[in-house]
Amino acid sequence: MLDFENVTFSWSKEKAPLIKDLSFHVTPGAFVALIGVSGCGKSTIFKLINRLIQPASGQILIRGEDIGKSRGPAGYMPQKDLLFPWRTIRRNLMLPMEIARVPAKEMEERTSAMLEEIGLADYADKYPHDLSGGMRQRVSFGRTLLTDADLLLLDEPFSALDALTRINMQEWLLKEWSRYHKTVLFITHDVEEAIFMSDQIYLVHDRPIRSLEVIDVPADRPRTRDLLTRPDIVQLKSSLVDRLRKEASL
Amino acid sequence: MKKHLSSVIFMFAVLILWQMAAAGINAAYILPSPAGILVRLWELREPLFKVHLPSTMLVTGIGLAISIGLGLALAIVMDMNDHVQRMLYPIIIASQTIPTTAIAPLFVLWFGYSIWSRVLVTILMTFFPVTITVYDGFQSTSREMEDLMISMGAGKGEIFRRLKLPGALPYFFSAVKMAIPISIIGAAIGEWLGAQSGLGYFSKRMMTQLDGAGVFAPIVLLSVTAMIIVGIISAAERALLPWRREI
Ligand SMILES: Nc1ncnc2c1ncn2[C@@H]1O[C@H](COP(=O)(O)OP(=O)(O)OP(=O)(O)O)[C@@H](O)[C@H]1O
Ligand SMILES: [Mg+2]
Numbered sequence: 127m128l129d130f131e132n133v134t135f136s137w138s139k140e141k142a143p144l145i146k147d148l149s150f151h152v153t154p155g156a157f158v159a160l161i162g163v164s165g166c167g168k169s170t171i172f173k174l175i176n177r178l179i180q181p182a183s184g185q186i187l188i189r190g191e192d193i194g195k196s197r198g199p200a201g202y203m204p205q206k207d208l209l210f211p212w213r214t215i216r217r218n219l220m221l222p223m224e225i226a227r228v229p230a231k232e233m234e235e236r237t238s239a240m241l242e243e244i245g246l247a248d249y250a251d252k253y254p255h256d257l258s259g260g261m262r263q264r265v266s267f268g269r270t271l272l273t274d275a276d277l278l279l280l281d282e283p284f285s286a287l288d289a290l291t292r293i294n295m296q297e298w299l300l301k302e303w304s305r306y307h308k309t310v311l312f313i314t315h316d317v318e319e320a321i322f323m324s325d326q327i328y329l330v331h332d333r334p335i336r337s338l339e340v341i342d343v344p345a346d347r348p349r350t351r352d353l354l355t356r357p358d359i360v361q362l363k364s365s366l367v368d369r370l371r372k373e374a375s376l
Numbered sequence: 377m378k379k380h381l382s383s384v385i386f387m388f389a390v391l392i393l394w395q396m397a398a399a400g401i402n403a404a405y406i407l408p409s410p411a412g413i414l415v416r417l418w419e420l421r422e423p424l425f426k427v428h429l430p431s432t433m434l435v436t437g438i439g440l441a442i443s444i445g446l447g448l449a450l451a452i453v454m455d456m457n458d459h460v461q462r463m464l465y466p467i468i469i470a471s472q473t474i475p476t477t478a479i480a481p482l483f484v485l486w487f488g489y490s491i492w493s494r495v496l497v498t499i500l501m502t503f504f505p506v507t508i509t510v511y512d513g514f515q516s517t518s519r520e521m522e523d524l525m526i527s528m529g530a531g532k533g534e535i536f537r538r539l540k541l542p543g544a545l546p547y548f549f550s551a552v553k554m555a556i557p558i559s560i561i562g563a564a565i566g567e568w569l570g571a572q573s574g575l576g577y578f579s580k581r582m583m584t585q586l587d588g589a590g591v592f593a594p595i596v597l598l599s600v601t602a603m604i605i606v607g608i609i610s611a612a613e614r615a616l617l618p619w620r621r622e623i
Binding site: 176177178198201202204208212213221222253255 | 523
């Protein structure tokens with residue numbers, strides 16, 4: 127689904143590159159968590175995929191095609207919900223379809239269906255400031271789905287939520303993911319969240335980023351939170367936390 | 377209404393003190409009393425409402441319209457292009473250091489006593505706050521929202537229409553509300569400096585006749601008019617920007 131081929135990138139010519147000769151692959155339909163210490167360049171990888179910035183060299187491919195050729199190649203969900211305060215919930219959901227010039231009738235139908243899907247049909251004509259944090263993230267995720275992209279890039283989508291809402295949203299997101307068969311790349315700081323959600327964890331382990339360490343999560347789906355108390359998973363979690371702490375102190 | 381109660385009471389207190397002070401001094405050409413001003417406003421209603429108020433409003437209206445148009449256009453080009461911004465911004469700031477009252481007689485030389493000399497004074501005072509406020513509005517929109525739109529495949533025009541324009545709308549309303557009193561003052565100054573009609577001109581004429589209440593009457597009329605128009609714009613703002621109500 128997604129391929130990085132020898133990608134090099136630096137924020138400025140004077141600075142050493144942040145990403146050097148990086149190659150990695152994400153298989154279609156996978157749920158991949160991207161973890162690494164703060165400031166290591168995770169969001170930068172997303173910006174490259176979104177074409178907000180250009181690599182100095184190398185190629186990024188989505189479904190085997192260079193992203194340079196496509197318009198809005200991936201669905202991006204930022205950490206802050208970034209809902210437009212002057213748009214109602216319904217019209218916020220419509221934004222990606224307006225940009226993609228989806229015909230009005232189809233847009234109406236898909237928006238109404240999505241409002242049902244995210245459980246906010248009663249809030250269609252409210253404004254974002256009327257909603258709670260969890261509701262706003264659901265709208266933001268619905269908007270990301272309506273980009274119609276097969277690849278979803280989620281940048282710490284739940285980090286601003288309280289612990290309980292966060293757990294609910296994790297389970298909700300997994301349910302949505304299994305329904306839509308999308309490929310998800312999910313940045314998180316939270317090792318537990320990464321293990322609970324993903325098939326593979328891609329760990330950023332060097333600077334500049336030359337490769338990502340791939341760790342398979344040995345668990346079937348559907349998952350319950352009991353998984354997190356299984357001995358081998360507890361083991362995996364503490365070894366990952368140790369790795370990250372060592373990275374952070376470098 | 378309740379939240380305005382204290383300021384209404386305060387205003388009445390000031391007016392009563394004023395009335396008593398005026399009665400104490402007992403020289404209407406130095407300090408006319410509020411009641412005296414109201415009486416004079418009534419006596420002069422014919423020329424004030426039929427000739428001079430319309431004349432001032434015409435200058436204000438034309439000046440305001442041109443200022444808003446010019447301000448919007450400047451704000452848009454400055455927002456779109458950094459080079460233009462660097463070129464224009466200092467000039468726009470510099471234009472504000474020109475003392476309006478000193479340069480206005482020059483406008484009278486150019487345009488005579490036609491309304492255009494007064495309109496020009498109005499524009500000179502008004503376009504600046506409009507330009508700067510609307511430009512700030514464009515700049516205030518979130519960079520992250522822009523990035524999000526780019527990730528959805530939006531081009532520059534799309535970002536302007538769906539993000540910058542609606543995001544700057546509250547700033548636009550602030551600019552207009554600020555511009556209304558400024559443009560009325562601008563028109564009155566223009567009239568004061570050279571005109572044959574208008575409330576500013578009328579006030580000046582009353583001064584030469586040592587008619588204190590007659591000087592104040594058109595001024596009261598001016599500020600009441602400004603308040604009414606600002607009130608209308610505020611109501612329009614509340615109707616058009618429902619999402620701002622409870623923020
Ligand atoms: N717009 C920018 N201009 C210059 N440097 C930047 C910019 N954005 C990020 N950087 C730098 O790139 C590095 C990586 O930033 P990035 O946001 O990708 O980190 P991150 O892994 O997402 O961190 P976090 O976990 O805190 O979100 C940082 O050192 C940061 O200073
Ligand atoms: Mg980040």
